[in-house]
Amino acid sequence: MVSRRVKDLEYAIRDIAVVAEQVEKSGKKIIHMNIGDPARYDFDTPKYISQALSDSTFSGQNYYVDSLGVRELREEVCKHENEKNSINLEPDDILITAGVTEGIFFILASLLENGNELLIPGPSYPLYINYSRFFDGVPVEYQLEEENDWSPNIEDLRKKITPKTQAILISSPNNPTGVIYDKKSIREILDLAGEHDLIVLSDEIYDQIVFEKEYTCPATLSKDIPLIGLNGFSKAHMATGWRLGYMYFHDPYGKLKELKEGIEKIARSRLCANSNAQFAAIEALKNPGPHTKSMVRKLKERRDYSYKRLRQMEGFHCINAEGTFYLFPRIELEEFKKWKNDKEFVIDLLKYTGVCAVYGSGFGFYGKKHVRFTFLPDLPTLETAYNYLEDFLKKSI
Ligand SMILES: Cc1ncc(COP(=O)(O)O)c(C=O)c1O
Numbered sequence: 555m556v557s558r559r560v561k562d563l564e565y566a567i568r569d570i571a572v573v574a575e576q577v578e579k580s581g582k583k584i585i586h587m588n589i590g591d592p593a594r595y596d597f598d599t600p601k602y603i604s605q606a607l608s609d610s611t612f613s614g615q616n617y618y619v620d621s622l623g624v625r626e627l628r629e630e631v632c633k634h635e636n637e638k639n640s641i642n643l644e645p646d647d648i649l650i651t652a653g654v655t656e657g658i659f660f661i662l663a664s665l666l667e668n669g670n671e672l673l674i675p676g677p678s679y680p681l682y683i684n685y686s687r688f689f690d691g692v693p694v695e696y697q698l699e700e701e702n703d704w705s706p707n708i709e710d711l712r713k714k715i716t717p718k719t720q721a722i723l724i725s726s727p728n729n730p731t732g733v734i735y736d737k738k739s740i741r742e743i744l745d746l747a748g749e750h751d752l753i754v755l756s757d758e759i760y761d762q763i764v765f766e767k768e769y770t771c772p773a774t775l776s777k778d779i780p781l782i783g784l785n786g787f788s789k790a791h792m793a794t795g796w797r798l799g800y801m802y803f804h805d806p807y808g809k810l811k812e813l814k815e816g817i818e819k820i821a822r823s824r825l826c827a828n829s830n831a832q833f834a835a836i837e838a839l840k841n842p843g844p845h846t847k848s849m850v851r852k853l854k855e856r857r858d859y860s861y862k863r864l865r866q867m868e869g870f871h872c873i874n875a876e877g878t879f880y881l882f883p884r885i886e887l888e889e890f891k892k893w894k895n896d897k898e899f900v901i902d903l904l905k906y907t908g909v910c911a912v913y914g915s916g917f918g919f920y921g922k923k924h925v926r927f928t929f930l931p932d933l934p935t936l937e938t939a940y941n942y943l944e945d946f947l948k949k950s951i
Contacts (some may be wrong), residue, residue: 603641623650732875
């Protein structure tokens with residue numbers, strides 16, 4: 555016997571890895587383009603941060619720490635966010651979590667029940683869909699328009715607000731499309747939240763992985779709208795396995811008080827986030843190194859190459875990524891007639907070429923007929939993967 559909650563839980567990014575394992579057992583070499591984990595490619599966690607982690611362990615800081623996070627880290631995160639985004643947080647506005655993932659879990663556990671709705675971008679990072687349902691809520695997708703370079707469709711969002719809506723999620727830069735919301739869209743979303751007395755959630759995990767276009771933090775524009783921001787150390791500091799993130803409460807008029815207390819209650823019930831990683835993260839924020847910028851430089855080259863290759867492929871339609879490390883081309887399934895849907899395509903691609911990507915329908919309704927590739931692998935690996943893919947498409951048309 556297992557609960558309904560767990561039965562319904564799906565996570566395409568990891569689910570496809572299970573199929574890849576079976577294919578690998580049959581002797582095929584897998585080219586992983588499915589998981590957005592820089593530390594699995596040639597982006598190592600910077601040495602000075604790893605050293606701080608090791609020092610913390612060897613100096614005996616191996617105990618439970620404050621459930622809300624180590625005070626000094628909360629102070630550093632607060633400074634960091636205030637400087638980066640010109641906002642005005644206090645250390646008590648910060649809660650340290652085991653990655654953004656745990657932050658999403660805490661927020662949705664505290665916010666949703668009985669069919670309450672969360673407005674999320676479509677396509678969206680799957681966790682928002684899964685955890686909304688997990689807590690008996692309903693994820694409602696507002697459209698990111700592919701024809702409009704994946705910009706949020708504000709009219710669609712407006713139409714989807716109902717008396718059950720609790721919050722609107724902004725996810726910029728967006729996984730899987732790579733779009734960065736422009737200032738105008740953010741202002742319109744904040745206005746809608748104000749009009750309907752909604753809170754805004756802002757997933758900012760890729761805020762430093764941006765290319766030509768300028769990134770705007772929603773909290774910077776949000777004078778009076780209550781907003782919870784989420785960020786962490788997985789992507790910009792290439793420390794995915796450390797499981798360390800945080801949320802901040804931008805709450806000028808105290809509207810989030812009750813929700814914040816609820817979230818803190820859950821935080822206390824799970825004792826604390828990884829203590830050693832917290833001590834190391836203090837070092838990462840106090841002495842910011844060049845690692846994020848050099849990662850972005852390398853990624854830009856890989857994105858440019860990937861975009862050029864994918865755009866040229868017959869049967870694919872690809873919009874360039876403004877941030878993140880993903881491209882999300884559409885497969886013109888009608889041209890092939892071989893696959894019923896994106897999942898079949900991705901599994902077939904994996905079986906015949908070893909190239910492992912994620913099927914777009916795993917990112918919700920608007921992700922259908924798409925496929926997500928990460929361009930984290932180095933250029934020679936990308937070249938091999940795109941050669942296989944091109945060949946596979948040609949043979950299938
Ligand atoms: C949009 C988004 N939010 C959150 C996460 C999870 O981040 P963390 O490692 O901090 O849990 C990911 C991971 O890929 C992501 O893409």
